[in-house]
Amino acid sequence: MSGVTIYQVAEAAGVSPSTVSNLLNGRPGRMLPQTRKRVEEAISQLGYRPNRAARQLRTGRIQVIGLVVPSVANPFWGTFARHLEHAALAEGYHVLLCNSERDPARERRYIEELWSDGIRGIVLCSSLPSLEHVMPLVHQGLSLVAFDRTAQAGDPPSLVNISVDNVIGAQLATRHLLELGHERIAFVSGSVRSVNRRERYRGFTDALTDAGLDPQQAIVWSGASEEPYGDLDVAGLGRTAVRDLLAGDRRPTAIVAINDMCALGISAGIRDAGLEVGRDISVVGFDDIVLADLASPALTTVRQPLADMAAEAFSQLRERLTGEAAVGHSMLVRPELIVRASTGPAR
Amino acid sequence: MSGVTIYQVAEAAGVSPSTVSNLLNGRPGRMLPQTRKRVEEAISQLGYRPNRAARQLRTGRIQVIGLVVPSVANPFWGTFARHLEHAALAEGYHVLLCNSERDPARERRYIEELWSDGIRGIVLCSSLPSLEHVMPLVHQGLSLVAFDRTAQAGDPPSLVNISVDNVIGAQLATRHLLELGHERIAFVSGSVRSVNRRERYRGFTDALTDAGLDPQQAIVWSGASEEPYGDLDVAGLGRTAVRDLLAGDRRPTAIVAINDMCALGISAGIRDAGLEVGRDISVVGFDDIVLADLASPALTTVRQPLADMAAEAFSQLRERLTGEAAVGHSMLVRPELIVRASTGPAR
DNA sequence: TAGGTTAAGTGCACCGTTGCACCAGTAAAT
DNA sequence: ATTTACTGGTGCAACGGTGCACTTAACCTA
Structure with missing residues (x-):
């Protein structure tokens, strides 16, 4: 289907697949500049794009995070999703979106499916008092950022909560x-x-x-x-x-x-x-x-402040995923009152 | 990380991985009912979930479709995304969401990334007169449903357009x-x-x-x-x-x-x-x-009628992906005027 | 000149599933 | 008794990429 593999690139450039892989995975110092150039040319000429499934299978890594929101039909969540995607994309991550409809059973099902898709980081917009239904996966290694839910007594330390006060x-x-x-x-x-x-x-x-x-x-x-x-x-x-x-x-x-x-x-x-x-x-x-x-x-x-909070949610998640920080810091943002015309003096 | 593999299930059930695979892939007739039961029990006991990356790598298939919208921050697109996800989920498909911000370059980039993720079906909400920028992939085998864009002269026959009139x-x-x-x-x-x-x-x-x-x-x-x-x-x-x-x-x-x-x-x-x-x-x-x-x-x-149109978009895409129908039928929905209070007689 | 070091690149096993091709055992047909 | 057909499985190579361990050759150094 997709067609071009790393073998074809290697052949076109007259090197081994390992060398192509080395170039692709941040080890360009392992070859002569001219070799590197040949490989790069072969890649662009053939329009090669690494097969993510193969890469994921081998490395266990995947540049996708999950986002579970009540419903993107609500503009608040739609806007949040857009901000989060923006932050994620800047670092090369994709966002897989799920609408839970605020149903814990759906939340759980989604999160399990995301897990078996190989996704290891999820932003969960749940606001349920107990996150028990997803804890088994957290203990298996799932990184979870709860958004729009403040830290609760009994939450495990690995759980990051990001919310307004x-x-x-x-x-x-x-x-x-x-x-x-x-x-x-x-x-x-x-x-x-x-x-x-x-x-x-x-x-x-x-x-x-x-x-x-x-x-x-x-x-x-x-x-x-x-x-x-x-x-x-x-x-x-x-x-x-x-x-x-x-x-x-x-x-x-x-x-x-x-x-x-x-x-x-x-x-x-x-x-x-x-x-x-x-x-x-x-x-x-x-x-x-x-x-x-x-x-x-x-x-x-x-x-x-949705944009900031979304950026923070992603960055916390990324740090956890890359292992930069094992335990994150929950964030409690101070909200601001915006006075407009729907309020007036009591009569 | 994820842990449980098909080998562990096979071992627990006292059969070969092939047998487990046979059960999982709709060939249950190839084993005795009691064998089948043993395997099923092993699966649920171990909490086994097939690794999608491995499956995808092997089969080339993946139960994910892409959705490219201008922006889910707009409630119209948010609502559409939710309806499409609903339709997709009913058939076991996930939806990968992308916000193009109406930028053709982003559209193209997204679609290429989705392609290299192994995704072969995309609902594109673009409304641009020309879809030239994504045609190369369509010719490589990408199934594309254009939403909110009527059929244009010069569109290839494989392109399905779903739109209101x-x-x-x-x-x-x-x-x-x-x-x-x-x-x-x-x-x-x-x-x-x-x-x-x-x-x-x-x-x-x-x-x-x-x-x-x-x-x-x-x-x-x-x-x-x-x-x-x-x-x-x-x-x-x-x-x-x-x-x-x-x-x-x-x-x-x-x-x-x-x-x-x-x-x-x-x-x-x-x-x-x-x-x-x-x-x-x-x-x-x-x-x-x-x-x-x-x-x-x-x-x-x-x-x-967004819900109907979303269902139709997904069903067209699915037919193309499964090979049920090689060429789909574009849909032009007749819209309806809803008179409310923002219009009144000229003064 | 032996021994060590580095640079540039390659070989290969492995990730987890799949499904075709094969096999052993039994039963029916010749 | 041999062939044929069927049942209930199993063996194995392949999907595409990765990265450790390894090789080879050139270059230092004492």
């Missing part, structure tokens, strides 16, 4: 609303029991407590059912949430959303009810996806 | 505006010379002509420079376009956007200028991404 992020969001005079503030998320949600919820209640409010009185909406929601539906979820909240007896004047897609859904739900976002009800998102700035009204949100 | 789509969009009484209608796109743009532009002018308007008088904005724009910036582009258009002497009362992200940018630009979308200026998008319905006002747009 969710508690602080949610505090920033909630405080901003409190400062605007809101007191009936709702927290809206899906029903998934993620580290993420727990931490953002804590930041939310912390801020209420600091302001002298009773977090027990906080309005919390977290999905109609116990079923996990894919990231695709998270916007629809927000829309539903608003319907429920407005039908209740304690209607919030402001809403903290688990993320921007949810916030956009919430905004749509508010408009569905004939109310105005930022005036009748304030909304804060989380992530600062590109669309946050494009929405109407533009979304106040908590920014995650 | 852009001319009809743009006609639907434009006619809708004409029916609302608009006459000063602008067409906004990036500067990329894509098949897409050309066809949508033609649908746009066709509709104007049909309505007795002079397409020469149409307002066309297609980027400030000749540089290609990545899909990331397409929204920002729309925003810029509005600034330019409103500064001109013929201000449009309605705008046909090249796609939804662009339309969302345009909507933001209209608001920047203190005008109201759907009342002062109407906007029509293209694609019907999830966010079109969430936007405020919700975006009138031309829907592409």
Whole structure:
């Protein structure tokens, strides 16, 4: 199929396959400049490209990392995937993308398949409290970087976590609303029991407590059912949430959303009810996806520096894969509140 | 590293590696049921998973297809990637994702790397008029499905094109505006010379002509420079376009956007200028991404049935790869106009 | 001039699977 | 009793590249 092999190159250049291999694998000093030139010419003339499967079989190495995200249909993950690919490509790595739909069984299956593909490094965007389901492979030697999930008690030391500080992020969001005079503030998320949600919820209640409010009185909406929601539906979820909240007896004047897609859904739900976002009800998102700035009204949100975090995730993974560093350092990024038009003073 | 090989399974089951291989490769009739059972038990007990690199090296086959999109940061492509992965996974295929940023050189480089990875099937979302830069590999045996690009004169018969009918789509969009009484209608796109743009532009002018308007008088904005724009910036582009258009002497009362992200940018630009979308200026998008319905006002747009198209793309590719069908059939899907709130009567 | 060192390049076993070609044993057909 | 056919396996070379261990020849050095 592919055709050209190292033998053909060797023959064309009048050397042995070993010499070609030496040139290809960073041992060019082992031959005369003129030999080297002959080999290089043969390579380009024949359009030779090493067969990766053969190389991988022999060396056990492969320049591919896995990326497991909930769903690239969510622009947050799409953007992250693009940044990660960018970082990886710069070092000659490819990225194999998997959409877990936030299903631990799929996560596990994917990771096992990646393992048997020979992939030894994975960025897992899971946010599940326990990573037990993938630990067996980690103990077999899989390098794992958990993204969007902070370090948890019981995590093995080899696990690197890269995440924004969710508690602080949610505090920033909630405080901003409190400062605007809101007191009936709702927290809206899906029903998934993620580290993420727990931490953002804590930041939310912390801020209420600091302001002298009773977090027990906080309005919390977290999905109609116990079923996990894919990231695709998270916007629809927000829309539903608003319907429920407005039908209740304690209607919030402001809403903290688990993320921007949810916030956009919430905004749509508010408009569905004939109310105005930022005036009748304030909304804060989380992530600062590109669309946050494009929405109407533009979304106040908590920014995650995605490009930097993606670069860091890849570099941590690479260091582990090449053996440069056996144990990495988790990263907890301080988020930033971006105030736009979806929040306004309480009326 | 990975550990378990077919030899260990064979030894545990008391058979030869060939027998294990026979079982794994659909030749279970070649052994007694009890032998088969022993092998199966050994496999599950040892947690054996075939080494794909070895298998690929031996057979030349690999269950991975490539997907080249402009950028998964754009929700349209993210959603498409997710649908394609879904279809592929159902048949045991993985998807290797690449972001071309609409750069032909990157496209080419990616496709060559995929080829040397042993990948023989690629879904290319390119929309460039000429696919010359990848033709050498197609002639070497690469199966290519071009998505979001209609068949062009000069395309080889082996090339499958799957696309929505852009001319009809743009006609639907434009006619809708004409029916609302608009006459000063602008067409906004990036500067990329894509098949897409050309066809949508033609649908746009066709509709104007049909309505007795002079397409020469149409307002066309297609980027400030000749540089290609990545899909990331397409929204920002729309925003810029509005600034330019409103500064001109013929201000449009309605705008046909090249796609939804662009339309969302345009909507933001209209608001920047203190005008109201759907009342002062109407906007029509293209694609019907999830966010079109969430936007405020919700975006009138031309829907592409992405899930079906992704399934078709994969199935065409698979047929080519397995040799079921040597030559596929291109698909031209009829799009549908979804009227929402971003369009209203001309004032 | 023997002994040592270096430069330039080659030989070969091995990575894990696959599937064709082969084989031993039994049963039915001649 | 020999041939033929079938069943239930096994043996082995090959896929393409890698890199250690080795050779050969030239050049130093005491």
